[in-house]
Amino acid sequence: MTSVCLMWLLLIAVYDFKQRRVPNWLALAGALLALATLAFGTSPLGGDWTNALLGAGIGFCGLLVFYALGVMGAGDVKFAGALGLWIGLSALLPVWLIGSLLAGVHAVLWMVLQRWPVLPGVALMLFGSPSQAVGDTSSTRVRFIPYAAYLALGAAVWMVWGRQSG
Template identity: 40%
Template sequence: MLILLWLLCVPIVLTDLVARRIPNFWLLCVGAPALLWLGWQAWLSGPQVLWVHGLGALLGLLVLLPFWWRGVMAAGDVKLFAVIGLMAGYPALLPVWCLASVAAGVHALVLLIGRSQAMTRWRERWAASRVWQRILQWRAGRAGLPYGAYLAAAALVVR
């Protein structure tokens, strides 16, 4: 299961940081084998595995769903947290959520500092660079903090 978690989280860290996207295809490609593995584990050791991981998926979905309803979080972040709960189980959700929230808070603080008057020259150089222009093309107008990237990175740290 740890391999599946790495296969999911590493690409999501990169795509969410750069393009602000969490592809549903990746969530399905990792979630489906995780379900099969959990079914196999339940067959071998009993239904407790299903409770731990099934409750993790349900809690992961329900905890972040209100943020999506309020429009402060993208649906991909919510689905990712549910898949992390499915793979890691409910005991991992609180530490993952706390770590991701601290990382997102640091990101927001860096953005605020970057908007200060003292950073104007650096900001203008960066905005004119080809790298930044390419990143803006990949984002296609999507803005906001890459919370999914921080959820994925925190899941790797916790597990």
């Protein structure tokens, strides 16, 4: 089931990098697949129901605060809940750290390339145009960091390499 989870993470990352959003159907599909792996005892990280449900709850509620502050999209929050079902509470902190570090590098590169006087268009080529959150017509904030994509990459890194060191 690790390959199914990695495929789902890849879909999330590609979609979020390209569209700067995570569609509900993709987050829901991941949650349902995670629940199925738990029901059949084939969870990729060998987690149990308690660990998975705690991971989902903490993942969702932890990012819900950032959504309420207007700095994160709802798709990121829903994805974090579904991701928690896959990886469980025990892997959530390392995945958050990896994803946040990657998102931080993205933000720093974005700022540097926006201010680079020689080739300011390089930022658009590398990162695309920042887009507003879909369906949010009241907000003028832009969301140019695909946080769900970085969480997905962090989870993939943890699934492939993180478990080996533990």
